[in-house]
Amino acid sequence: MEITVDRSDGVAIAVVPIDELDASNVGEFKRDITPLLQSETKLVLDLSQLRFIDSSGLGAMLSCLRQLSAKGGDLKLCGMSKQVRALFELVRMHRIFDIYPAREGAIHAFQAASEVQHA
Amino acid sequence: MHSKRPVKCNMPSVRVFAEDTVAGVEESIHREARYSLGKLWKDLSPRERFNAVALAVREQLIDRMLRTEERYRRSDSKRLYYLSIEFLIGQSLGNNLHNLGRIDEWREALHNLGTDLDDIQDAEPDAALGNGGLGRLAACFLDSLATLGMPGYGYGINYEYGLFKQEIDNGYQREKPDNWLSQSTPWQLARPDESCVVPVYGRIEHGVDRRGGYNPMWMDWKVLIGTPYDMLIPGYGGETVNTLRLFSARSSHDFDVEIFNIGDYFKAVEQKIASETISKVLYPSDALVAGQELRLVQEYFLVACAVRDIARRFERDHDDYRKFGEKVAIQLNDTHPALTVAELMRLLIDEKDLGWEDAWRITQATLGYTNHTLLPEALEKWSVPMLEHVLPRHLQIIFEINRRFLEQVAAAYPSDLDRRRRLSLIEESTPKQVRMASLAIVASHSVNGVSQIHSDLIQTSLAPDFFALWPEKFNNKTNGVTQRRWLLKANPRLANLISNTVGDKWITDLGHLRQLEAWAEDGAFQSEFRNAKQSNKETLARIIQDSSNVKVDPHSLFDIQAKRIHAYKRQLLNLLRIVHEYLSLIEDGKEPAVPRTYIFAGKSAPGYWLARQVIKLIHSVARVINNDRIASRWMKVAFVPDYRVSLAEKIIPAADVSEQISTAGSEASGTGNMKFALNGALTVGTPDGANIEIGEAVGAENIFLFGLKAGEVRTIREEKSYRPGDHCDRDPRIARAVASFRSNLFCVDEPELFTWTSQTLLDENDPFLHLADLAAYIEVQERVATVFNNPKQWSRAAILNVARMGPFSSDRAIREYARDIWHIEPA
Numbered sequence: 001m002e003i004t005v006d007r008s009d010g011v012a013i014a015v016v017p018i019d020e021l022d023a024s025n026v027g028e029f030k031r032d033i034t035p036l037l038q039s040e041t042k043l044v045l046d047l048s049q050l051r052f053i054d055s056s057g058l059g060a061m062l063s064c065l066r067q068l069s070a071k072g073g074d075l076k077l078c079g080m081s082k083q084v085r086a087l088f089e090l091v092r093m094h095r096i097f098d099i100y101p102a103r104e105g106a107i108h109a110f111q112a113a114s115e116v117q118h119a
Numbered sequence: 120m121h122s123k124r125p126v127k128c129n130m131p132s133v134r135v136f137a138e139d140t141v142a143g144v145e146e147s148i149h150r151e152a153r154y155s156l157g158k159l160w161k162d163l164s165p166r167e168r169f170n171a172v173a174l175a176v177r178e179q180l181i182d183r184m185l186r187t188e189e190r191y192r193r194s195d196s197k198r199l200y201y202l203s204i205e206f207l208i209g210q211s212l213g214n215n216l217h218n219l220g221r222i223d224e225w226r227e228a229l230h231n232l233g234t235d236l237d238d239i240q241d242a243e244p245d246a247a248l249g250n251g252g253l254g255r256l257a258a259c260f261l262d263s264l265a266t267l268g269m270p271g272y273g274y275g276i277n278y279e280y281g282l283f284k285q286e287i288d289n290g291y292q293r294e295k296p297d298n299w300l301s302q303s304t305p306w307q308l309a310r311p312d313e314s315c316v317v318p319v320y321g322r323i324e325h326g327v328d329r330r331g332g333y334n335p336m337w338m339d340w341k342v343l344i345g346t347p348y349d350m351l352i353p354g355y356g357g358e359t360v361n362t363l364r365l366f367s368a369r370s371s372h373d374f375d376v377e378i379f380n381i382g383d384y385f386k387a388v389e390q391k392i393a394s395e396t397i398s399k400v401l402y403p404s405d406a407l408v409a410g411q412e413l414r415l416v417q418e419y420f421l422v423a424c425a426v427r428d429i430a431r432r433f434e435r436d437h438d439d440y441r442k443f444g445e446k447v448a449i450q451l452n453d454t455h456p457a458l459t460v461a462e463l464m465r466l467l468i469d470e471k472d473l474g475w476e477d478a479w480r481i482t483q484a485t486l487g488y489t490n491h492t493l494l495p496e497a498l499e500k501w502s503v504p505m506l507e508h509v510l511p512r513h514l515q516i517i518f519e520i521n522r523r524f525l526e527q528v529a530a531a532y533p534s535d536l537d538r539r540r541r542l543s544l545i546e547e548s549t550p551k552q553v554r555m556a557s558l559a560i561v562a563s564h565s566v567n568g569v570s571q572i573h574s575d576l577i578q579t580s581l582a583p584d585f586f587a588l589w590p591e592k593f594n595n596k597t598n599g600v601t602q603r604r605w606l607l608k609a610n611p612r613l614a615n616l617i618s619n620t621v622g623d624k625w626i627t628d629l630g631h632l633r634q635l636e637a638w639a640e641d642g643a644f645q646s647e648f649r650n651a652k653q654s655n656k657e658t659l660a661r662i663i664q665d666s667s668n669v670k671v672d673p674h675s676l677f678d679i680q681a682k683r684i685h686a687y688k689r690q691l692l693n694l695l696r697i698v699h700e701y702l703s704l705i706e707d708g709k710e711p712a713v714p715r716t717y718i719f720a721g722k723s724a725p726g727y728w729l730a731r732q733v734i735k736l737i738h739s740v741a742r743v744i745n746n747d748r749i750a751s752r753w754m755k756v757a758f759v760p761d762y763r764v765s766l767a768e769k770i771i772p773a774a775d776v777s778e779q780i781s782t783a784g785s786e787a788s789g790t791g792n793m794k795f796a797l798n799g800a801l802t803v804g805t806p807d808g809a810n811i812e813i814g815e816a817v818g819a820e821n822i823f824l825f826g827l828k829a830g831e832v833r834t835i836r837e838e839k840s841y842r843p844g845d846h847c848d849r850d851p852r853i854a855r856a857v858a859s860f861r862s863n864l865f866c867v868d869e870p871e872l873f874t875w876t877s878q879t880l881l882d883e884n885d886p887f888l889h890l891a892d893l894a895a896y897i898e899v900q901e902r903v904a905t906v907f908n909n910p911k912q913w914s915r916a917a918i919l920n921v922a923r924m925g926p927f928s929s930d931r932a933i934r935e936y937a938r939d940i941w942h943i944e945p946a
Contacts, residue, residue, distance in 0.1 A: 055318065055321060055341075055342070056339075057337070059338060059339065062324075062336075062338075067163055083316075089469065089470040090316075090337070090470060091318075091319060091336050091337040091469075092334055092336050095328035095334050096327075096328050096329060096334060096336075097327065
């Protein structure tokens with residue numbers, strides 16, 4: 001899948017370009033997101049195109065978070081539809097991710113965290 | 120001679136639509152035939168004609184349903200959600216037309232279209248989404264909720280296959296699938312846009328959240344999709360139309376694309392089929408569901424879909440879950456939906472971020488639990504390993520509920536370890552099991568039985584430790600039946616007679632039947648009452664002839680036992696006294712006091728060996744008696760196959776005698792007993808379930824109660840003092856009847872076919888104590904015959920039964936639930 005990446009103030013924003021993330025395409029997602037996980041430390045996944053995510057998709061999200069955390073980075077999510085948000089809540093994953101309605105909020109949160117670190 | 124007064128119509132004011140006129144009805148039927156079915160009316164098959172008519176009726180229901188929903192939202196009414204694994208609806212067309220109050224216009228319109236409403240109704244398949252009493256109660260409750268204008272919704276499963284169709288082959292039950300949805304049903308409105316995702320299976324990943332707190336995550340689940348289908352439930356008068364929402368299971372995709380892409384088409388389709396199996400079939404009652412994973416998934420599927428839907432409705436107008444219990448009441452119809460406890464807790468804690476104490480308070484405020492059985496084998500338990508496999512997060516929550524609960528118990532009874540063991544939600548068996556009734560009791564603010572004796576037995580026998588902890592939770596709500604279906608629709612002859620005599624307020628207030636007491640001894644009224652009964656008996660006689668090929672005399676006493684076939688309901692006891700009557704006649708030359716037709720109807724669970732044998736025995740006894748030249752002048756035995764709601768509507772109005780003879784303490788309530796009495800049958804019954812309250816209502820002289828009381832049964836069981844052999848030794852009538860089954864009298868072609876009866880009847884551990892009640896049963900039947908031979912006395916008693924059935928309306932039951940448990944009001 002073609003994951004497009006925008007950048008803003010040192011933050012990479014990747015748009016997940018599919019409407020369903022499930023067992024049928026989670027392998028492809030993992031393969032295509034891996035270079036970003038290796039190259040970036042501040043990553044926002046824009047899920048605004050996503051309409052459904054199953055447990056394998058949620059597992060992939062968790063894996064992304066853990067890979068970034070392991071090297072001192074962070075992952076934030078934005079643009080979730082109500083349905084996708086409900087699935088995160090269903091499995092309590094909304095409690096371990098920073099989730100924002102729009103990408104600006106996620107970028108701002110990274111910036112605010114940097115300012116706190118430098119202060 | 121009683122005077123016929125003009126009938127005052129009790130129908131609430133109803134807006135008249137163009138479709139309500141005869142011409143309007145004709146036009147709407149033509150329209151549905153043309154634009155929904157794509158044919159002209161004249162070219163439709165009988166089933167298509169039914170569909171066209173039902174779709175035309177549905178139009179009216181939809182308009183009223185939309186208005187009802189608006190009314191509820193405007194008034195921000197508290198809503199009641201009735202969760203039941205079964206809704207035994209039966210046919211809907213006649214009932215809907217009665218409740219819309221326009222049945223005469225529709226009858227005339229159909230006449231103008233060259234057909235007859237009765238023929239159209241006959242083409243409607245029963246929605247057999249239930250086994251018996253529990254499911255039919257749920258259906259009666261929906262009718263009453265709508266009639267009372269209360270915001271009450273049913274939630275159930277849209278089984279593709281309802282309860283099997285019963286055929287009889289050489290006296291044996293054969294099951295045929297009831298694929299009632301095969302041609303779709305015009306009554307359902309699909310709501311795919313409100314489908315919900317239901318996860319099952321998986322594992323818990325123990326982690327920490329962003330604040331460092333414990334965060335169990337439910338991972339690797341499989342997903343089902345629950346698609347709702349609404350059935351519209353009009354109340355009488357048509358002002359209120361509520362909904363019964365039934366969920367069908369669908370897979371999340373047509374099939375797994377990845378599997379399909381690598382070429383394994385069949386595996387991909389298999390996965391889709393496995394998902395959709397969840398709502399495929401209704402489990403027959405008494406089937407061994409324990410240990411069946413599919414049943415557990417089915418129960419959770421109902422609960423998960425319902426709770427998500429309830430939350431969705433709540434969130435439409437509210438955003439503070441702390442007020443959930445003020446706006447929502449959920450009633451658990453038995454323990455099948457008891458997983459609601461864990462699902463609601465999960466929703467509130469995991470998804471809505473409430474703390475445990477808040478979530479628990481809301482859950483208790485919201486849930487009420489109705490117990491329906493005292494039979495130990497019918498109390499649901501699910502093994503801990505299976506629950507962990509299917510619903511790992513829910514098991515965590517159940518364990519936590521139990522831990523907190525047992526802390527309370529320990530505080531109240533510090534040194535009573537045995538009490539803690541008894542009260543624990545977890546049975547320390549191998550494997551460990553979750554006691555679903557205990558879970559429902561702990562998590563509900565109300566626990567009710569369904570007759571006074573049953574509610575008393577819950578407190579003293581089933582759950583005495585829980586009662587000691589929370590006596591305020593326990594209450595009684597005696598079951599009821601809707602008079603709209605079981606008198607107005609099922610027995611138009613009697614319904615018209617009643618309305619012409621005392622008016623028709625009884626249709627919405629059954630207490631008005633009390634006015635019939637004044638007519639109980641009126642000769643002309645008695646005569647018309649008997650005429651109505653006689654016509655119903657002639658109708659049933661034709662049905663018996665057509666379905667069983669038994670010719671019965673409609674002037675004989677119709678003595679009917681129609682209910683599920685089960686040991687505790689004691690069809691075997693009924694057979695013993697029939698055989699006694701027969702042997703008294705042919706061996707002793709003692710003619711019965713009155714000719715009788717003994718009529719049975721009912722299904723056995725497919726895997727219930729003994730009940731299946733009872734059906735065979737009924738047929739074998741019938742064959743011998745019906746073919747006996749002398750006996751058949753006095754007695755006939757008939758089994759009417761495929762008992763279902765629409766057949767019950769024909770059988771019940773034709774009964775002279777209603778057999779309600781369960782072992783005392785084993786029938787929770789019964790509702791058949793109420794339906795029969797409402798239609799003027801006299802009850803021959805044990806002091807069990809609602810029989811006791813029916814006796815109190817109609818008066819001891821108008822009911823034939825006999826046999827051991829529940830306390831006596833319990834004592835005999837506890838003392839192990841039942842000696843069936845002694846009953847045979849003391850009473851030659853009993854010995855002879857029992858011996859006749861052993862003697863091959865009823866199975867000359869298949870010797871020893873019924874030897875099992877001796878093992879059952881002479882077993883000192885027979886839990887249903889058949890022989891202990893037989894002598895009293897024989898004697899009470901002699902009294903029945905004596906009274907039947909006095910038509911005035913019999914008619915008086917029958918009329919008084921009808922007149923005094925007010926307390927057994929489901930309207931009364933729903934008012935009590937609404938007042939005491941749900942705290943909802945008409946909107």
